[in-house]
Amino acid sequence: MKSLALLGTLLLAGSAFAAAPRDTLVVQEAADTPTLDPGATYDTASGEIVENIYETLLTYRGNSLRDLKPLLATGWTVSGGGKTYTFDLRKNVKFHSGNPFTCRDAEYSFERNLVTNSAGSGNWFISESLLGTGSNAKDDKSITWAKIDKAVECNNNGQLVFTLPKVDPAFLAKLAFVGQSIVDSKHATGLGEWNGTEADWKNWIGKDLQGSKLNAQPSGTGAYRLVRRDPNTILLQAFPNYWGGPPAIKNVLVQKVPELAARQQAFLRGDADIIEGGGRSVDERQVKGKPGVTWVDNLPNTFAEALFLNEKIQNPKLLGSGKLDGRGIPANFFSDVNVRRCFAYAFNYGQYIQDVQRGKGKQRTMLLPDTFPGYAPNVKTYRYDPAQAKAACQQAWGGQMWQNGFILNANYRTGSVPAQTAMEILKKNLEALNPRFHIHLQPKQWSEMLTDANQGKEAIIPLGWAPDYADPDNFMYTFYSSGGYFFPASNWKDAQVDQWLEQARTITNQAERSRLYSLVGQRAYEQAPYVLLPAPVNYTFYRDTLLGAGAANFNPMTNFLATGTHWKDLSKK
Structure with missing residues (x-):
C-alpha cells in the first residue's frame, strides 16, 4: 500500500518526482500516448503500453525477429x-474485467479491426491477408459483412480459424503485431463499442478508434491493468489473476516529461528507471558511465527514418501566402523534383551522424534496414553538396524559387533532440544557399503531429518506421507505394514503383523480390521523395537496479523505448 500511496502522490504532483520503490517501474518519455485501444495502436508510444495491457495470439521468441511462439494461442495448424x-x-x-477469454473474443477482435480499418491504424496489412485488400468497406465495395465473417470464425471445437484468399508467407508474423491484440468483447460492447454483429457493422466502417471508450477503459489479458490516467501520467498495476503468474514489478508509472534535462536528472537520481534519451551524442555525454547506469551498445537497428517532403500540403497555416512569392509556398511546393533534390543535397548527413549519433551511424541506400533481405547496398545515395543543392534550387519551379525565395513553416516532435537537430541542420544549410530562403521551425506534440501527418497537414516531418513484421514488404510498400501507410504524409506517387512493389508481393523467390526492391531504391534516389536520415547503431540504457533487460533478452520488436522486453519479465534489486 505504501507504493500505491507514493504513486498517487506522483500522479498528482506531475513533475515532482520521488525515488522509485523496488516494486515499481518508473518510465519517462517525451511523447504523449495517443491511444490505449489496440485497434488504433500504430505508434511506438502507444504500443509500449498496449503490449503490456493486452496480448496477441503469438509473440517473438527471445531476441529472434522471426521465430514465433504461442501466447494466447497454444498451437496452430x-x-x-x-x-x-x-x-x-x-x-x-x-481479462482485467474478470470476464473469461474465449474464442469469441479473438473472433470479435479481428472482425473489429477489419470493420474499423482506417488510415490511422495498422489494420491495413491484416486486411490485406484476410480480405485481399488493405481498404475498408467504404473505400472498397467488394468488402461485405459475409466476407469479413468468413475470414475469421470459431469452429465447434472452440478453435479460431482464419481463411485467407491467397497464400501469405508473412501471416503468422502479422498476428504478433500489437495492434492485433485480443480485446474483451463483452467489456467493449458493454461500453458502447461495435456490438460485433452484421446489424451494426456499417456504422463502424473506417471509424477512428484512437479516442474510443475502450481507449479510456481498456480490458486485456496482459500482466498489467490500467489504474489511472491523466494527460501527463499513466499508472498501471500488476493484474492479480494474470494467467502467466504474478510479475515481480507490481506497479508501472509512465510519465510524460517533454524536457530532456528533467528526464536525465530524474534518471541519474534514481527517480526513474527508464527514460527516453536524446540521441547517442547527448546520451553518451550525459548518461553513459554515470553511477547507477547500465549501458548496452551495438544492438540491432530495425528502424528506418526520413524527412518527409509532402507534395500536397493540406494545412494553409503552414503555407503563408500560399504562393512562391517570397512570403510563403504553394501547397504542391515539393511536387517539383528539383525542390526535393535541393533539400536532399542540402542535408549534412555526416554532421547528423556526428551530432546525433556520435559517429556511430550509417547512411543507408533505401528505407529498409540493411539486415533485411532485399536491401540493395549498391543504390546511389545523396551526399551533402551545397553546389549541387544550389543548382537544383535554381532549376526549381522554372527559376522562381531561387529568384523569389520562400517561407516554409515546419514542425518537429516536442522533446525529440534527434528530430530537432535534423530539422535545424536542414534549415541552416538551405538558408545559407540564398538569403531569400526561410524555414521557421516549431515543436509540436506527437499525437497532433501523427494525426496531421496522416491527413497530409505537415509540410516536412521527421518520421520513422518500426517493423510490424519481419519482411521487407513492410518497409518498402509502407514508404514507397501510393497504397502504403505513409502515402498521405508524402503524397509521392510513381506508377512504375507501384507496379514493382505489387509484383514483389506476389512471388516467393527472394532473389527476384530483391531485384525489384533494388529497382525501387534506384528510382527513389532519382526522384528524392524523402531525405533519408542515417541509421544509428542501436543502444539502450537503464538503471542498474533493473534486472531482466540487456542484450540477451533484447528484441527490437518489443518495448521500443528502452529494454526490448516486456515489463512482466523485469524485476528490481
Missing part, C-alpha cells in the same frame, strides 16, 4: 494449401 490457419487457444485466462 496450416491447411488448405497454406490458406487456412487453425489455432488452439489458451484456457483459464481472464
Whole structure:
C-alpha cells in the first residue's frame, strides 16, 4: 500500500518526482500516448503500453525477429494449401474485467479491426491477408459483412480459424503485431463499442478508434491493468489473476516529461528507471558511465527514418501566402523534383551522424534496414553538396524559387533532440544557399503531429518506421507505394514503383523480390521523395537496479523505448 500511496502522490504532483520503490517501474518519455485501444495502436508510444495491457495470439521468441511462439494461442495448424490457419487457444485466462477469454473474443477482435480499418491504424496489412485488400468497406465495395465473417470464425471445437484468399508467407508474423491484440468483447460492447454483429457493422466502417471508450477503459489479458490516467501520467498495476503468474514489478508509472534535462536528472537520481534519451551524442555525454547506469551498445537497428517532403500540403497555416512569392509556398511546393533534390543535397548527413549519433551511424541506400533481405547496398545515395543543392534550387519551379525565395513553416516532435537537430541542420544549410530562403521551425506534440501527418497537414516531418513484421514488404510498400501507410504524409506517387512493389508481393523467390526492391531504391534516389536520415547503431540504457533487460533478452520488436522486453519479465534489486 505504501507504493500505491507514493504513486498517487506522483500522479498528482506531475513533475515532482520521488525515488522509485523496488516494486515499481518508473518510465519517462517525451511523447504523449495517443491511444490505449489496440485497434488504433500504430505508434511506438502507444504500443509500449498496449503490449503490456493486452496480448496477441503469438509473440517473438527471445531476441529472434522471426521465430514465433504461442501466447494466447497454444498451437496452430496450416491447411488448405497454406490458406487456412487453425489455432488452439489458451484456457483459464481472464481479462482485467474478470470476464473469461474465449474464442469469441479473438473472433470479435479481428472482425473489429477489419470493420474499423482506417488510415490511422495498422489494420491495413491484416486486411490485406484476410480480405485481399488493405481498404475498408467504404473505400472498397467488394468488402461485405459475409466476407469479413468468413475470414475469421470459431469452429465447434472452440478453435479460431482464419481463411485467407491467397497464400501469405508473412501471416503468422502479422498476428504478433500489437495492434492485433485480443480485446474483451463483452467489456467493449458493454461500453458502447461495435456490438460485433452484421446489424451494426456499417456504422463502424473506417471509424477512428484512437479516442474510443475502450481507449479510456481498456480490458486485456496482459500482466498489467490500467489504474489511472491523466494527460501527463499513466499508472498501471500488476493484474492479480494474470494467467502467466504474478510479475515481480507490481506497479508501472509512465510519465510524460517533454524536457530532456528533467528526464536525465530524474534518471541519474534514481527517480526513474527508464527514460527516453536524446540521441547517442547527448546520451553518451550525459548518461553513459554515470553511477547507477547500465549501458548496452551495438544492438540491432530495425528502424528506418526520413524527412518527409509532402507534395500536397493540406494545412494553409503552414503555407503563408500560399504562393512562391517570397512570403510563403504553394501547397504542391515539393511536387517539383528539383525542390526535393535541393533539400536532399542540402542535408549534412555526416554532421547528423556526428551530432546525433556520435559517429556511430550509417547512411543507408533505401528505407529498409540493411539486415533485411532485399536491401540493395549498391543504390546511389545523396551526399551533402551545397553546389549541387544550389543548382537544383535554381532549376526549381522554372527559376522562381531561387529568384523569389520562400517561407516554409515546419514542425518537429516536442522533446525529440534527434528530430530537432535534423530539422535545424536542414534549415541552416538551405538558408545559407540564398538569403531569400526561410524555414521557421516549431515543436509540436506527437499525437497532433501523427494525426496531421496522416491527413497530409505537415509540410516536412521527421518520421520513422518500426517493423510490424519481419519482411521487407513492410518497409518498402509502407514508404514507397501510393497504397502504403505513409502515402498521405508524402503524397509521392510513381506508377512504375507501384507496379514493382505489387509484383514483389506476389512471388516467393527472394532473389527476384530483391531485384525489384533494388529497382525501387534506384528510382527513389532519382526522384528524392524523402531525405533519408542515417541509421544509428542501436543502444539502450537503464538503471542498474533493473534486472531482466540487456542484450540477451533484447528484441527490437518489443518495448521500443528502452529494454526490448516486456515489463512482466523485469524485476528490481
